[in-house]
Amino acid sequence: MNHKKLSILTTLFLISPTLAAFAQDTGSLTVDSKTIFYVVTGFTLLIALLVLGVSVVVLQLLKTFVDQQAEKIAAEKGVELVEEESAWTKIWTKLNDFRPMEEEGELVLDHNYDGIRELDNHLPPWWKWLFYITIIFAVFYLGAYHVFDSLPLQEEEYMAQIEEAEAESAARLANLPESNIDENNVAFVEDAGLLAKGKQIFNLNCAQCHKENGGGGIGPNLTDDYWLHGGSIGDIYKTIKIGVPEKGMISWELLLSPEQMQNVSSYIMTFKGTNPPGAKGPQGELYVPEALPEKPTETDSTVVAKL
């Protein structure tokens, strides 16, 4: 491939993201900031590449001229032109501490394994310096992390990040005071206003299946002590939140806010023991609350007496 073809291909390759961005955009006919960014970056890269290419060519030309001139002068003076070592070659030799071939005789070690002999070369300086740098680094590392504790270790860094994230999440929740209610922390609301709100939600959304009095219809009786999915406030909240879609009870999470679900859950709990006429028979398991503050629990002796 000649140079011309190569440069055309390179150009095409470089501007292709720009072209693609344009092609995508013509559909909507709006040029957003991202497209502008692609175009500007594409052109900048292109120009940078062109400048680089031109500089290389110019430098090459200059070198050719200088070389020719040197050859000419050497020819005029009738001396042989000795090429000077390039800076790179000098650095390379220094970095590796190469010994000239002529000195090899002095470097050969005296042992001889079936004709295989060894040269006593120096370790390359670049390698030695890397080694010294690791030692210096280790001293600083040890001091900073383990002696003076001035920098956090990985575990501390991790814990700090966790703390930061927790603080952030707490701050976020603090800004939305009520909506951190879920099935684990939902509480029975005693406030009459909130219970009235719960009743409104119930009559509007739930009564068609559970009856206004909670006695049950399509849905089960909510007034008895028998529950299909548990009778604690948390259980009720959870049933309302995730629903039982396969049985016809939808998830209300997207339709009701956490506060609304808390209010309606609390309202449902007020049905308890109302025993409305025409109520459905018990379904599910008997739910015995852990503690019943409003009704004093029967003592063991009364239970025994009843038996």
Ligand code: HEC
């Ligand atoms: C389309 C009818 C329908 C509507 C509307 C409906 N439910 Fe239900 N609900 C059901 C059915 C059916 C079940 C029983 C699910 C099962 O068998 O597991 C149920 C179960 C429940 C339970 C669990 C009862 C138990 O025994 O564990 C609660 C609590 C409940 N519903 C509350 C509500 C609330 C609150 C609303 C209104 C926001 C509502 N439901 C709206 C049909 C309905």
